[in-house]
Amino acid sequence: MRQRFSLLGLLSVLAAIVVFASACSGGGQNAAGGATVVRVNERDFRITVSPARIHAGNVQLVVHNGGPDTHELILVRSRARLPLRADGLTVDERVLEHVTAASVDGAGPGAVRRDWLHLSPGRYELFCNMAGHFMAGMQAELVVE
Amino acid sequence: MRRQFQPFASGGRRTIVGILVTFALFSALSVTLSIWTTKGSQHRAAVVEVAARQRTLAERYVKEILLARAGARVDPQQTASVMAASAGALLNGGTAPAVWGDDDETTLPAASGTVVRRQLEQERRLVSDLQATGSSVLAGRPVAAVRLRAHEHLKATSPIDRLRVLSALTSNVSLNAARTIAAADDQNVNHLIIVQAVLGALGLLVSLALGWVLIVITRRKTEHFRSLVISSTDLVLVLGPDGCRYAGHSVGALVGKDESALLGYGYEAFVHLDDRPALRSAAAHGGPREVVFRMRDQSGEWRRLESHLTDLRQDRLVRGVVLNSRDITERVELERQLTHQAFHDTLTGLANRALFRDRLEHALAHSERSGQRLAVMLADLDGFKQVNDSLGHDAGDQLLREVGRRFSRTVRASDTVARFGGDEFAFLLENVTNEEVIGLARRLLDQLALPIVTGGRDVALGASIGIVLHTAPGSTSEELISQADVAMYAAKDSGRGRYELYCPEMAKEVGELLEIEQELRLGLQRGEFSLHYQPELDLESERIVGAEALLRWQSPTRGLVSPARFIPIAETNGLIVALGEFVLRQACTQAAEWRKAGLVADSFVTWVNVSAKQLDRHGFQTVVQQALAEAGLPAGALGIEVTESTIIERGAATDHARAELADLHRQGVHIAIDDFGTGFSSLGQLRHFPIDMIKVDYSFVQGAEHDAKDAAITANLVNLAHALGIVAIAEGIESPGQLSSLQSLGCDLGQGYLLGRPMPPDQLEGFLSQRRSRLVDGKAVA
Numbered sequence: 001m002r003q004r005f006s007l008l009g010l011l012s013v014l015a016a017i018v019v020f021a022s023a024c025s026g027g028g029q030n031a032a033g034g035a036t037v038v039r040v041n042e043r044d045f046r047i048t049v050s051p052a053r054i055h056a057g058n059v060q061l062v063v064h065n066g067g068p069d070t071h072e073l074i075l076v077r078s079r080a081r082l083p084l085r086a087d088g089l090t091v092d093e094r095v096l097e098h099v100t101a102a103s104v105d106g107a108g109p110g111a112v113r114r115d116w117l118h119l120s121p122g123r124y125e126l127f128c129n130m131a132g133h134f135m136a137g138m139q140a141e142l143v144v145e
Numbered sequence: 146m147r148r149q150f151q152p153f154a155s156g157g158r159r160t161i162v163g164i165l166v167t168f169a170l171f172s173a174l175s176v177t178l179s180i181w182t183t184k185g186s187q188h189r190a191a192v193v194e195v196a197a198r199q200r201t202l203a204e205r206y207v208k209e210i211l212l213a214r215a216g217a218r219v220d221p222q223q224t225a226s227v228m229a230a231s232a233g234a235l236l237n238g239g240t241a242p243a244v245w246g247d248d249d250e251t252t253l254p255a256a257s258g259t260v261v262r263r264q265l266e267q268e269r270r271l272v273s274d275l276q277a278t279g280s281s282v283l284a285g286r287p288v289a290a291v292r293l294r295a296h297e298h299l300k301a302t303s304p305i306d307r308l309r310v311l312s313a314l315t316s317n318v319s320l321n322a323a324r325t326i327a328a329a330d331d332q333n334v335n336h337l338i339i340v341q342a343v344l345g346a347l348g349l350l351v352s353l354a355l356g357w358v359l360i361v362i363t364r365r366k367t368e369h370f371r372s373l374v375i376s377s378t379d380l381v382l383v384l385g386p387d388g389c390r391y392a393g394h395s396v397g398a399l400v401g402k403d404e405s406a407l408l409g410y411g412y413e414a415f416v417h418l419d420d421r422p423a424l425r426s427a428a429a430h431g432g433p434r435e436v437v438f439r440m441r442d443q444s445g446e447w448r449r450l451e452s453h454l455t456d457l458r459q460d461r462l463v464r465g466v467v468l469n470s471r472d473i474t475e476r477v478e479l480e481r482q483l484t485h486q487a488f489h490d491t492l493t494g495l496a497n498r499a500l501f502r503d504r505l506e507h508a509l510a511h512s513e514r515s516g517q518r519l520a521v522m523l524a525d526l527d528g529f530k531q532v533n534d535s536l537g538h539d540a541g542d543q544l545l546r547e548v549g550r551r552f553s554r555t556v557r558a559s560d561t562v563a564r565f566g567g568d569e570f571a572f573l574l575e576n577v578t579n580e581e582v583i584g585l586a587r588r589l590l591d592q593l594a595l596p597i598v599t600g601g602r603d604v605a606l607g608a609s610i611g612i613v614l615h616t617a618p619g620s621t622s623e624e625l626i627s628q629a630d631v632a633m634y635a636a637k638d639s640g641r642g643r644y645e646l647y648c649p650e651m652a653k654e655v656g657e658l659l660e661i662e663q664e665l666r667l668g669l670q671r672g673e674f675s676l677h678y679q680p681e682l683d684l685e686s687e688r689i690v691g692a693e694a695l696l697r698w699q700s701p702t703r704g705l706v707s708p709a710r711f712i713p714i715a716e717t718n719g720l721i722v723a724l725g726e727f728v729l730r731q732a733c734t735q736a737a738e739w740r741k742a743g744l745v746a747d748s749f750v751t752w753v754n755v756s757a758k759q760l761d762r763h764g765f766q767t768v769v770q771q772a773l774a775e776a777g778l779p780a781g782a783l784g785i786e787v788t789e790s791t792i793i794e795r796g797a798a799t800d801h802a803r804a805e806l807a808d809l810h811r812q813g814v815h816i817a818i819d820d821f822g823t824g825f826s827s828l829g830q831l832r833h834f835p836i837d838m839i840k841v842d843y844s845f846v847q848g849a850e851h852d853a854k855d856a857a858i859t860a861n862l863v864n865l866a867h868a869l870g871i872v873a874i875a876e877g878i879e880s881p882g883q884l885s886s887l888q889s890l891g892c893d894l895g896q897g898y899l900l901g902r903p904m905p906p907d908q909l910e911g912f913l914s915q916r917r918s919r920l921v922d923g924k925a926v927a
C-alpha cells in the first residue's frame with residue numbers, strides 16, 4: 001500500500017515536471033516565433049551582448065543582471081558618440097529619444113527581463129544609465145545587418 | 146475524601162483540555178516563529194539609515210577633496226575613514242561611527258542575505274577605490290595609476306570626473322543595498338503574516354478536528370453507560386473493585402446524604418448487613434443479573450431495592466458493575482398485605498377458609514405419607530346471632546375477636562385455627578389421637594363458658610363442634626370439611642354446647658346434600674332456574690355498559706335458594722356443568738334479544754360467572770361458541786367472570802383453564818376476575834394473563850368510604866389495574882358515600898344495590914329504556 005502511494009507520488013511529480021518543462025520550452029519557442037534571441041549580460045560594470053551581430057527583423061532581448069548592483073538597459077541606434085548630461089555622469093536620454101529602440105527598467109541582481117523589438121539594420125549602442133554606470137564602462141555595441 | 150467519579154464530565158473535560166493544549170501549542174509555535182523572523186529585522190532601521198548616509202558621505206568626500214586641493218582646511222580623510230568604517234560595519238557588523246557630532250554611534254549586526262552582502266562588498270570596494278583616487282588627487286599623483294578594485298572601467302580622464310563617477314557609483318550601490326535590506330524586511334513581514342495566518346487556520350482546524358474526534362470517541366464510549374444512567378429514573382450505583390465508584394443523585398436523596406458519602410465502601414453503611422456480601426460478590430463477578438438488597442433511607446427505614454446489573458467492568462470509562470435499582474418496598478408491602486388479607490380473616494387475624502384449605506391439603510398429603518392422624522373440627526357459636534342483634538355489630542365483632550383469642554390460646558402452636566366467616570370457626574389438628582381431639586373440644590367449650598364482657602354485659606357462649614378424624618386415605622379436604630360440617634349440624638341437632646364425631650351414618654341421617662342434589666336435577670328439568678341481571682354502570686358518565694347474569698333457583702319446596710347454598714353442592718356432583726351451560730345459553734339469547742331490540746349499545750357486555758369445574762371440563766370453549774352461535778351474538782358482547790383461584794395455583798388445571806380462557810379472549814370474549822383482592826399470591830401473575838376487567842371485592846368497596854386501609858387497598862388495586870391496562874369495577878356499592886369514594890379513587894365501573902339490584906330481564910328492559918335517551922346521547926357525542 002505504502003509502496004503504491006510513493007510510486008503514485010513519484011509518477012505525479014514526474015508528470016508535473018514534464019508538463020511544466022514542455023510548457024516553458026514551448027512558450028519560449030512560440031514567443032521567439034522566429035525572432036532572433038539576443039542575450040545581454042550586465043554586471044558591475046560591464047555589458048556583454050551575444051550575438052553582437054544579427055540580421056534585421058524581430059528580436060527578443062533577454063537581459064540578465066549579474067549584479068551586484070542594480071542595472072537598467074537602454075538600446076539606441078547610435079551615432080558615433082553618446083551625448084552626456086551636464087553632470088558628466090549620465091547619457092542625455094532626451095536627446096536620444098527618437099533613436100531609442102528599447103528601454104529596460106532597472107532591476108536587482110539575478111533579474112532576467114525580456115523585450116520584443118523589431119530592429120532595422122544599423123549600429124546600436126546598449127548602455128546602463130544608472131548614475132556613473134555608463135562612465136564606469138557599462139556600454140556595448142550591437143550590429144544589425 | 147474520594148473524588149466523585151463523573152463519567153460524563155470527564156469526557157467533556159478531556160475534550161476541552163485537548164482543544165486548549167492544541168491552541169497553546171500552535172500559539173507557542175506562532176510566537177516562536179514571529180520572534181525568529183523579526184529578530185533579524187530589529188536593527189533594520191539603523192542599517193538603512195547608515196546605508197543611506199554613505200551617499201551623503203561619498204558626495205561630501207568629493208567636495209572636501211576639491212576644497213582641500215583649493216587650499217581649504219578640511220579633512221577628507223576623516224570623511225573617508227567614517228565611510229570606510231561604516232561600509233565595514235554594514236557588511237560584517239560592528240560600530241558605525243557618528244557623523245557631524247549630532248548623531249550617536251550605531252551598532253549594526255552583520256548583513257545577512259547573499260544579495261545584500263554582495264552589494265555591500267561592492268560598496269566597500271568602491272569606497273576603497275574612491276578613497277585611493279581621492280588620496281592620489283590630493284597627493285598630485287596620476288589617478289590613472291590607481292588600481293581600481295570594483296571592476297569599473299572609467300572612461301573619464303580628468304581626476305575630478307573620475308572622483309565624481311566613483312562617488313556616484315558608491316552612492317548608487319549604497320542606496321540599492323539599503324533598498325534591498327528594506328525589501329527583504331518587507332518580504333519577511335509578508336512571509337510572517339502568511340505563516341501566522343496559515344498557523345492560525347491550521348491550529349483552529351486541528352483543534353476542531355481534535356475536539357470532534359474526542360467528542361465522537363467520548364460519546365461512543367459513554368453511550369451505553371448514558372443509556373443505563375440517563376434513560377431511567379432508577380437509583381444508579383456503580384460498584385468497582387474498590388467499592389462504589391458512582392452514586393446517582395436519587396441514591397443520595399434516598400439515604401439523605403450527599404452522593405460522595407456513598408463512594409468507596411461508604412455505601413455499605415446504608416446497606417443491610419445481610420445484603421453486603423451479595424453486593425460485593427456482584428461487584429467482583431459482574432453477576433447475577435438481578436439482585437435485591439435493602440438500603441436504609443433517611444428516616445431509618447429499610448427500603449427494598451430490586452437491582453438490574455450491567456457488567457461494564459471491561460469498559461474503560463466505567464470499570465464497574467452498574468446497578469439500576471428500583472424501590473419495590475411499597476409493591477412488596479402491598480403484596481404482603483394482600484397475601485395476608487387473602488389468607489387471613491381481617492376481624493380476628495385468624496386464618497381464613499382459603500388458608501385453612503391450603504394447610505389442610507398439605508397436612509393431608511403429609512398424613513398420607515407418614516400415616517399420622519389428623520382431625521378437622523368445626524365450631525359454630527350458639528347464640529351469637531342473638532348477641533349480634535341485641536348488642537350491635539361492634540359488640541359482635543368484639544365478641545368474635547375475643548373468641549378467636551381464646552381459641553388460639555387453647556390449641557397447640559402447631560394447630561391451625563381459622564374463621565370461616567360469621568360465627569363459624571375451624572381447627573386443623575395434626576398428629577393427634579381421638580382422646581386428644583375430644584379433650585381439646587372440651588377445653589374449647591370450657592373457654593367459651595367463661596363470660597366475656599362486651600357492650601357492657603357479661604356474655605357466655607356455647608358452641609356446637611363437629612369433629613372428623615381422618616383415617617381412611619383418599620379423602621379430599623372438601624370431603625373432610627363437609628363431614629365436619631355434618632358432624633357439627635348433628636351436634637347442633639342433639640342440643641347446643643356439644644361436640645360430635647363424624648360417622649358415615651350421620652351423612653345419611655342428615656341426607657340434605659342428597660336431597661338438594663336431587664332437587665337440583667329436577668329443578669333443571671322443570672325450569673325452576675332463571676337469570677336475573679344486575680346492571681353495571683360507568684361511574685363517570687353513569688351509562689349502563691353491561692350486566693352481570695345471576696342464577697336464581699326458585700324451588701317449589703324450599704322457596705328461593707341462594708346460589709351460595711346450591712352452587713357448592715352442584716360443584717361437588719358435576720351438576721355445575723349443566724347449570725353453567727344453561728346460564729350461558731340463557732344469557733346469550735337474552736343479550737341477543739336486547740341488541741336486536743336496540744335496547745343496548747354494541748359495546749354492551751353481558752357477564753356470566755363460570756366456575757373452575759366448568760373450565761376444567763374439556764370442550765368448554767365449544768359450549769361457549771355454540772351458545773354464541775345459537776343466539777347469534779358476537780363474542781365481544783359476552784363476558785366471562787372467573788375467580789382468582791380458578792386461574793392461579795391449581796397446577797395442571799390452572800394451565801388448562803388459562804389456555805381455554807386465552808383462546809376465548811382471542812375470539813373476542815371478555816374476561817374478568819371476580820372478587821379481586823381476596824385470593825391471590827402475586828400481582829405479577831396477572832400480567833401474563835389476558836384480562837379485560839377486575840372486580841374489586843365488595844368487602845374493600847364497603848370499607849372504602851370510612852376505612853383508610855380499605856381505601857388504600859382499593860386505590861392500589863385500581864392503580865394496578867390501570868397500570869396493566871385493565872378496567873376496574875367495584876362490586877357491592879350500597880351507599881352514595883361509597884360511590885363518591887370510588888369515583889374519587891378513579892374506579893371505572895360500578896355495580897351494587899345503589900346502582901341497580903339484580904332484576905328479571907323484563908324489569909331490566911324498563912331500566913334500560915328509562916336510561917336509553919342518555920345512552921343515545923352518549924353515543925351521539927362519542
Ligand SMILES: [Cu+2]
Pocket residue numbers: 070071072128129130133134138
Ligand atoms: Cu548599470
